[in-house]
Amino acid sequence: MVRERNEKLAALLEEARWSRAQAAAAYNRVAEETLNGEVRENSKIGRSHVSMWVGGTQPTGIAPAILCQALSRRLKREITLQEIGFAASTSPAQGALDWRVDPLITLNDLGSGVDPERRRLLAGGVYSAAALILPDETWWDAMSRPPAEEPSTGKRVGLGDVETVRELTLAFSRMDQRRGGGHGRRAVDEYLRNEAHNFLRGRFADDETRRAMFAASAELAYLSGWMAFDNSEHAIALQRFNTAVKLAARSGDAPLIGHILRAMAHQALDLGFRREALQIAQASVHGERYAAATPRERALLGVVHARTLAANCHDQEAARALLRAEDDLSNAHDGIREPDRTFFFGEASLAHETACTLRDLGDHQRAITEFRRSVRTRGTAFRRTHAVTLGYLGATQIAQGGVEEACATWTSVLDAMEDGIYSGRARQRVVEMRRLLSPYRKRGIPAVGALDARAAAYLAQVD
Structure with a gap:
């Protein structure tokens, strides 16, 4: 049987200015993020795979979704299966991102670390710009209304139960700050899927308690x-994040909604979705989400908004947002x-985000000053x-030419990482370190050789 060449895919690869090898490398980066080391069909590909797909072979497993996402990131717009010339498929994980899906249904499906089959289904989803489109005002209004009728069965839920969820959230938040997100998340998910889920389906003493429990569960999600x-x-x-926003909307807690949207904007920005990040950040500071927030939380929302403005070349607006923060x-x-969720945000965090904003504005010298202030003022x-x-x-x-200075700074990164930090973001700094050092490896700079060897050894142990 003669296959028909996939002209749609070929055209997109040409638009992306990718060779087959470059497309495969981009695919593998997205797959690594999505699967977190799990080996699946097409979890890693070579250029021959891309050639076959251009030639008309239909990819299987998670490959269509991964390739769509890789091209979406490159082209800065959402690339669908139809646009890429592949047959449409559905993923239970992507269905969970539909704003119409009840968050209690989503919570019931969080056992990805327990049930291998459920984990396989969830892994079918990828980070998608389409899921960053927020619902309209009618959705927010509908979500904030009290339920038409209270359940007649289920556990009796009081403010003591709310406080229990809050205490657990704060304890894991503190651990996340010390050890990184790779330590303990599945325990959080297990509590969400069982205890928190049962609380949310219970009988509440009054509407205030109901809203408080939905807010507490939203913070945990x-x-x-x-x-x-x-x-x-x-x-x-x-x-x-999607589930957390839904739960927060049910609680009617506007600043909490802003807090979660701020995190979504931060993630979108880190992944290169600058326009979507700005739209979400603007939503995070809209109306009561900012106006009803406490000063510390306002500063947190505002500085992430400043970062997204800078990334989209709105320089003057970014500068004003920084000053306001x-x-x-x-x-x-x-x-x-202040709400417990802001415990981490102080002078050091503001300096960190300010530095990132100044860096994106091209002011590297002031960015270095702010990064140093962050390092100097951050607690253990x-x-x-x-x-x-x-x-x-x-x-x-x-980037400013301070090679040996950078090596001294990065040595401190490895000191921290080797002492038990489990964080993909921190690990990525080590990967970036090796990439930025590569032009200097053959120049005989002792600090470069020693640091590069140590970084390579660290990555070999954790990969």
């Missing part, structure tokens, strides 16, 4: 998403009760973010 994002499990992170944080004081309880900040600082230093 958000934490699971953030941990997955930090560990480079991007498809899982997007699913968790600084003012907001300066207004935070002990007399104002935030080791994971400390390693990420040092990684960014080293990258900015070497």
